[in-house]
Amino acid sequence: MSTNLKRRTMSSKPGAIAGNALVHLLLAVLSAIWLAPLAWIVMTSLRNDTGSYFKDFFPKNGLTLRNYTELFDPANRQLLDFPRMFMNTLFISIFACIIGTTFVVFVAYIMSRRRYKTRRFMMNVNMILGLFPGFMAMIAVYFILKAMGLTQGNWIYLALILVYSAGSGSGFLLLKGYMDTIPKSLDEAATIDGCTQWEVFSKVILPISKPMIVYQILMSFLGPWLDFIFAKVIAGANSKYYTVSVGLWSMLDKERTYDWYLNFAAGAVLVSLPIGILTILMQRFYNQSMSGAVKG
Amino acid sequence: MESKAKSRSLVRKGGAFAEPWTASGAILHGNWATKLSVLIMGFGNLIHGQIVKGLLFLSIQVLYVYYMITAGIPAIKMLPTLGWLEQVETWNEEKMIYEYAAGHNSVLILLWGVVAISISFAFFFIWRAALKSAYKADLLHKEGSKVNRLKDDIHDLFDEKIHNLLLTLPVLGVLIFTVLPLVYMIAMAFTNYSKENDHLVLFDWVGFDNFTRVVNMQNSVGQAFWPVLGWTVIWAVLATALNFILGLSLAMLIGRKRTRLKSMWRVIFAFTIAVPQFVSLLIIRTMLQPQGAINMLLIHDLKWIAETDPLPFLTNPMWARFTVVIINLWVGIPYTLLQVTGILQNFPEEYTEAARIDGANSIVIFFKITLPYVLFIMSPYIITQFTGNINNFNVIYLLSGGGPPRPNSTAGYTDLLVTWLYKLTVDQQYYNIGAVIGIFTFVTLSIVALVTYRSSGSYKDEEGFQ
Known part of the structure; x- marks a missing residue:
């Protein structure tokens, strides 16, 4: 048939x-x-021109790598220091990633496996909190960081790390959903064998959740690279503490765009490459974890 | 009789987690040491030899009292007025400079007031925990069983009480970086903190004035609000619906039997996901400028339009609205494609086979079987998309910046509530109005989300797979 x-x-x-x-x-x-x-953008980053707008769509003066090398030129670095922005973002994202992932894993485990008095209440409150637009609290976060003295000098790093990681515990739902699919009998067997709950957490649940945790790690690592609005508000006019996204954004400022336009294109390509690879990797782990925690 | 009533009330309050050592029990039935713990935290623990625990509670109390006397109570006292003292400028003849006597700063007064109240709340819970802990030690002692030592408590933290260990820091983080800012911002909605009439340093409580101003069509704020709200809803519906419909169509085009090179097409569309959104959106913005690449291509290379009137992608109100919706499709369709592809691959073929045998044609099969199936699975995704689009800051802000500007208004033609909120607070310093907009956005979202989320299966039956 x-x-x-x-x-x-x-x-x-x-x-x-x-x-x-x-x-x-x-x-x-x-x-x-x-x-x-x-x-x-790849074509534009290779253009052998100056200025910001070009009459012809396809470059007529040949191609060059100059726009890339200019980003690393010490003379230009006094105005906008691209390598430093890159290192800033890397530094911030590594710490934000460590703290953020730890928090998410902790909360997801507790919400998935443990039952205690205020659990449902906390989950409901968390859901309500998630409905407030993030930008509403942003200016208040800025005022709070300012009152704590964290918006000056090197404290800006700490401020940004905290902003990207401190509240991350509320993003536990995905990992919790994943842990929910791990059979309860595994915990029970481990408990009967004399494991404490900490051991159940670290020796049973964590290893099984690995693909989803890798996804979480990549996601919280990428956060500071992709966000630009918090970084912009907190770093303000202090270009020493710009992250790459704020840096690229500011290359298109009205007063900068004429000199920096082609460098923006080059920077955009440079940033997109590693982030793109990580994103593809992340998607792979996501798909892998979506096929279920424990097969059988 | 009494104990029956008591146990029932325990069941009602604590459910399965009821413990015999409650705070009220401590006050009513505790011994003198437990009762004294009401005033001196940790006293009951010290009496029963839980030295470290007792000292910990005691030191928290000492710190709290010290904080309240030196900073907390003065901060709360200032809350009703939010300060009144203006900065005074005096000319110092000797040094030939202006000297400033510091005045009150309402922003900080409000912040420290909110902080003091929050700390008091937190202290109340620690106080209750101390009381319970003292009562517990007392009860265990009376029973003759071993009173838990520090070693037992630490062991408990890694075992049955692991939620206390693992949740403390994350919850603290959420409290300080999400809840406190929200409370602070909501409080601002009831003040006149804005650059209007120079209230940036000293401001007062104004009750619900800002709320009535925002909804009232008669004044400038209200005139800006309603069009922005309208556009936000239209945008969210359009963006979500088109995204779903076109993403589904594309997935089916690629997924149909006779399409070749399936994985190549999928990789091409997935490619855009890998590029950071702010990069691709900034690129597209520069391409769509009046002197941008698209117009240059049309003018100089293709000569389809005259140099004098480039296409107003982001400068004409109607064009700009179309542009942001379409570019949002460019951003969003690959994500939908990714989701739908997975669902369609898991689609049970028997359904369509059976329908075909019964004589249904492809169109009937699509509308009666495939679409309902995809909709059923995708409904949580569509809801998150919808709420995400209401809060879609990136696409609007990076692409059009909310523009083109509307005459006599702080909001542009493509501004959503969130981008307007951003402009009102960060750029324009109308903090009070911004806070009200945030609250309204929250109300809109919660109506949509609460209803749908609470009726979803994963909320009702979260242990279904365990």
Whole structure:
């Protein structure tokens, strides 16, 4: 029956062939639209021109790597220090990642495996908190950090690390959902064997949750690279403490854009490469964990 | 009779987690040492030899009392007025400079007031814990069983009480960096803290004035609010619906039997996910400027339009609205594609086979079987998309910046509530109005989310798979 059906749907009527060609044409056009901005930025980053707007779409003066090398030129680094921004972001994201992931793992484990008095209350409050727009509290966070004296000098690093990680415990739902699929019998067996709950956590649940935890690690590592609004508000005009996103954004400022436009393109390409690789990796771990915790 | 009533009340209050050592029990039935713990925290613990624990409670109390006397009570006292003393400028003849006598700063007064109240709340819970702990030691002692030592308590923290160990820091983080700022910001909604009439240093409580101002069409704030709210809703519906419909269509186009190179198409679309959003959006913004790459291509290379009138992608109100919706599709469709592809691959083929045998054609199958199936699985995703779009700061802010500007208004034509909120607070310093907008956004979102989330299966039956 099914082969019969197949034959009928696969029948090569001229209309079907034309339709099939049309579908592939449409997909090709859409692919071109989706890839165009990315191809364009790579092309622009290699342009051998100056200024910010160009009359011709395709570069006529040949290609160069100058826009890349300029980003690392000591003379330019006095104005906007791209390598430093990169290191700033790396530094902040490593610490934010360590703290953030730890918090998420802790909370997810407790919410998934332990039952205690205020659990439901905490989960409901957390859900309500999540509904407030993040930017609403941002200015208040800034005032609080300022009152704590964390918006000056090197304290800005601490301020940004805290902003990206301190509240991360509330993002436990995904990992909790994953841990929920681990059978309770595993915990019970471990407890009968004399494990304390800490040992159940560290020796049973953590190893099983590895793919999802790697996903969480990558996600909290990427946070500071992708956010630019908190970094912009907290670093203010102090370009020493810019993260890459704020730096790239400020290269397109009205007063900077003429000199920095092509360097922006180069910086965008440089930043996108590592982040892109990590994102693809993250997606892979996500898919892996979506296929379930314990198979069988 | 009494004990029955008592046990029932325990069950009601604590459910399965009821413990015999309650705070009220400590006050009513505790011995003298337990009762004294009401005033001197940790006293009961010290009496029963829990030295470290007792001293810990005692030192918390000492610190709290010291804090309240030196800073807490003065801060709370200032809350009703939020300060009145203006900064005074006097000319110092000898040094030939202006000297400033510091005045009150309402921002800090409000902050420290909120902090003092929060610390008092936290202290209350620690006080209750101390009382319970003293009562517990007392009860165990009376029973003749061993009173838990420090070693037992630490062991408990790694075993049955592990939630106390693991949750303390994360909860503290959320309290300080999410709850405290929110309370602080909500408080601002009831003040006149804004650059209007120069209330940036000293401001007062104004009750619900800001709320009535925002909803009232008669004044400038209200005139800005309603159009922004309207556009936010239209945007969220359009962005979510189009994203889903087009993402689903694309997934089905790629997934259909006769499409070749399936994985290549998928990789191409997934490519844009890998590029950081702020990078791709900034790139697209520069491309869409009047002198941007797209217009240059159309003018100089293709000569389709004249140089004098470039396409107003982000400068004309209607164009700008279309542009942000379409660019949002560029951003969002790959994500939908990724989700739908997985779902369609797990789609039980028997359903369509059976329908085909019954004589249904492809269109009927799509609307009666495939679509309901995908909708059922995707509904949580669609809801998060919807709320995410209401709060979609990145696309609007990076692309159009909320512009083009509306005459006589602080909000532009493409401003959402969140981007307007950002402008009102960070750029324009109308903190009070910004706070009100935030509260309204919250109300809108909670109505959407609470209803849908609470009726979702994962909330009702979260242990279904355990």
